[in-house]
Amino acid sequence: MFKAGDIVKILIPNVVNTGYDYRLTADADLGSFVKVGVMNHKYIGVVYGIGDSDLPENKIKDTLDVFSDKLSVNDLQWIQKMSTWTLMTPGAVLRLIVNIPDAFSPPRVEQLYKYNADSVVRMTDARQAVADAFDSNYNEPMSISDVQNIAKVSGAVVKGMIQRGVLIPCDVRVQETDFSKYQCKDMGTVRLNEEQAAAALEINQAIDNGGFSAYLLDGITGSGKTQVYFDSAWRAYSRGQSVLLMMPEIALTAQFMSRYEKRFGAPPVVWHSNLTAARRREIWRGVLRGDIRMVVGTRSALFLPWQNLGLIVVDEEHDGSYKQEDMGNYHARDMAVLRAKISGFPIVLASATPSAETLQNVADGKYKQLRLTSRFGGASLPKIETIDLREDKPEQYKISSGTEESGPQTGYLSQGLCETIRETLGAGHQVMLFINRRGFAPVVQCKKCGWVAQCPDCSVGMTYHKQLGKLLCHMCGRTTTLPEKCPVCGDAVSYRGAGLEKIQEEVNIKFPSARTALVSSDTMISRQALERLVAKMETGDIDIVIGTQILAKGHHFPNLTLVGVVDADMGLFGTDFRAAEHTFQQLFQVAGRAGRGTVPGRVLLQTYQPEHPVLKAICSGNRDAFMSADMAARRSAKMPPYGQLIAIIVEADKETKLKKVCEMLVNAAPAAAGVKIMGPIAAQIYQVRNWYRMRFLVAGDMRAMLQPVVKHWVTKVRLPANVRLKIDVNPQNFM
Numbered sequence: 001m002f003k004a005g006d007i008v009k010i011l012i013p014n015v016v017n018t019g020y021d022y023r024l025t026a027d028a029d030l031g032s033f034v035k036v037g038v039m040n041h042k043y044i045g046v047v048y049g050i051g052d053s054d055l056p057e058n059k060i061k062d063t064l065d066v067f068s069d070k071l072s073v074n075d076l077q078w079i080q081k082m083s084t085w086t087l088m089t090p091g092a093v094l095r096l097i098v099n100i101p102d103a104f105s106p107p108r109v110e111q112l113y114k115y116n117a118d119s120v121v122r123m124t125d126a127r128q129a130v131a132d133a134f135d136s137n138y139n140e141p142m143s144i145s146d147v148q149n150i151a152k153v154s155g156a157v158v159k160g161m162i163q164r165g166v167l168i169p170c171d172v173r174v175q176e177t178d179f180s181k182y183q184c185k186d187m188g189t190v191r192l193n194e195e196q197a198a199a200a201l202e203i204n205q206a207i208d209n210g211g212f213s214a215y216l217l218d219g220i221t222g223s224g225k226t227q228v229y230f231d232s233a234w235r236a237y238s239r240g241q242s243v244l245l246m247m248p249e250i251a252l253t254a255q256f257m258s259r260y261e262k263r264f265g266a267p268p269v270v271w272h273s274n275l276t277a278a279r280r281r282e283i284w285r286g287v288l289r290g291d292i293r294m295v296v297g298t299r300s301a302l303f304l305p306w307q308n309l310g311l312i313v314v315d316e317e318h319d320g321s322y323k324q325e326d327m328g329n330y331h332a333r334d335m336a337v338l339r340a341k342i343s344g345f346p347i348v349l350a351s352a353t354p355s356a357e358t359l360q361n362v363a364d365g366k367y368k369q370l371r372l373t374s375r376f377g378g379a380s381l382p383k384i385e386t387i388d389l390r391e392d393k394p395e396q397y398k399i400s401s402g403t404e405e406s407g408p409q410t411g412y413l414s415q416g417l418c419e420t421i422r423e424t425l426g427a428g429h430q431v432m433l434f435i436n437r438r439g440f441a442p443v444v445q446c447k448k449c450g451w452v453a454q455c456p457d458c459s460v461g462m463t464y465h466k467q468l469g470k471l472l473c474h475m476c477g478r479t480t481t482l483p484e485k486c487p488v489c490g491d492a493v494s495y496r497g498a499g500l501e502k503i504q505e506e507v508n509i510k511f512p513s514a515r516t517a518l519v520s521s522d523t524m525i526s527r528q529a530l531e532r533l534v535a536k537m538e539t540g541d542i543d544i545v546i547g548t549q550i551l552a553k554g555h556h557f558p559n560l561t562l563v564g565v566v567d568a569d570m571g572l573f574g575t576d577f578r579a580a581e582h583t584f585q586q587l588f589q590v591a592g593r594a595g596r597g598t599v600p601g602r603v604l605l606q607t608y609q610p611e612h613p614v615l616k617a618i619c620s621g622n623r624d625a626f627m628s629a630d631m632a633a634r635r636s637a638k639m640p641p642y643g644q645l646i647a648i649i650v651e652a653d654k655e656t657k658l659k660k661v662c663e664m665l666v667n668a669a670p671a672a673a674g675v676k677i678m679g680p681i682a683a684q685i686y687q688v689r690n691w692y693r694m695r696f697l698v699a700g701d702m703r704a705m706l707q708p709v710v711k712h713w714v715t716k717v718r719l720p721a722n723v724r725l726k727i728d729v730n731p732q733n734f735m
């Protein structure tokens, strides 16, 4: 389409960029990858259009390289639309795609190391993290920088492991993986039941017919949604198309991998953030060249340079992890739908607890709902009941004398729950206790003068982590030593409220012979750690597992028959309009862990408000009624999905500067029909890592063109140094 010598616009993967003009040194198409120099940097960019700068011809630089690989015109359109939608620049969107700096260079020659599993060395947490990093990369050799980046350990740790012979130098040449071992076959091992087959038939017909269509695969926990979308994945794959299976990181379990392998006769190509640089490069190139046609990955897999996509599946579509909030704000589910729409292929969103947004799209006839109403193999749904904590008051427990904390302790487990735990253990079954709060105690306070331990850099309290032996800030990760006494009045400090470590203490005293395990992001520092726990659950080496939301998803523990939710009220009173929806989803998912084997399960929700509509809805299993009530409330409040929101977050290192910029924004605020600007208000967490934060919220009805209004508004204000302005379209987080 373009000839050597033509002047074209090249989009560069850079935030502040909408394209520069270059002279092509070889023929190229729209979307062709090229290498260009900008100042002293070399970038891989793409041909984005005809050049239109008013520079004299002799000032226009030549491209450094023109590659035969390219993005499709549809992909360019997707970049453009995504930019309009999210208000990220096209260059920032391209940076999500072109994030492999050496994608077109020969593999780098670097010293690699193998992990020597036979070495005898004391296993510290850091060394375990290194072992896990190798494990999550198929035990392939790694460079030192890979080990440090993936295991998040220091150079000293790696050096020590090399000296002790745990890491052994091996070849220096990077061999490119032969991806033929990932070729999928139809193993014919799965027979779908009637409902599954009907759902798969619909999707498969859409794949055969081609063109965009969107499905909500709406099936209760344990109904076998995975096998349905595997069936459709095979349909697209066997037609020669590419398939992307997206899921939250913590759903990428060994259980899932082995199901995949049984179905397709090959291990999946897995994409997530902890891969070696070499592996990322290979997968990226493999996808670009069409050597890899099926990938199982987290949200960033959407940005691989896909060729001929024929199907995207977004599993657990309601999951918060699809929303990216750091490097640009986008919702991977929505951007996947956009990609499918522009390129014209079907997309499947799967969930047992679909988001309100998706249910509204079903109601509007935009997505077709495919329901799976029974658990596969006839397992019954668990019986869900509340325990009224106003009547069944948890008993105190005692820590025997001799320790610092000896004496009576506030209990959190009601007698009703304790009795059921006892019965369940007696029958040889397993118990899960859910409490979505990390650490031992969320509040560290002096009872005499009221002093509370606060993070010095963030406006949040410090949490006492007993295993760590420290106070930890959950915003910035800062740790401090335990205060021996109140720094203000010198009196003793007390630890208030309960996190999961505290619940474990109570369990260990009330059920001394039960074997317990803790599961949270503190103990499950890698997927491997989670795998070890899952294996222990499967072999029956754990009786009671106590965990946060990490436990809520994906896992299939056949012998787990009781789920106890320690504090079902915790999420009910958030200020965010999605609080009820999110609490419902979370508790419903947790409940779905119980009774997945032959023995029916029980779920007990401890609450002070058994009459609360969210809890009533969970107990009756009436998701549809609950969601329609929640959605009706949102409709009358004009909240999404019935109104649009864009958050503008201003952050600065000095409060005076922050105030000034907010004033400038107020003065420049647009007055557009159907658009309401709220704020600025101090963010709920006003201070993070010593920066101060204010928020504006722009609300509009469905017809208002919010994005252009906001875009125009913020360009009117020049930001001084050390002030950041973040735009979050359709925000999920209001902190």
Ligand code: ADP
Residues within 6 Å of the ligand: 190, 191, 192, 193, 196, 219, 220, 221, 222, 223, 224, 225, 226, 227, 259, 376, 556
């Ligand atoms: P969901 O994702 O809907 O919660 P899963 O896909 O985890 O459900 O399925 C629940 C269990 O039933 C899994 O152990 C799965 O392997 C099994 N299963 C589902 N469908 C089939 C099928 N058609 N044939 C055999 N096993 C199945």
Ligand code: ZN
Residues within 6 Å of the ligand: 446, 447, 448, 449, 450, 451, 486, 487, 488, 489, 490, 491
């Ligand atoms: Zn005090």
Ligand code: ZN
Residues within 6 Å of the ligand: 455, 456, 457, 458, 473, 474, 475, 476, 477, 478, 689
């Ligand atoms: Zn902090």
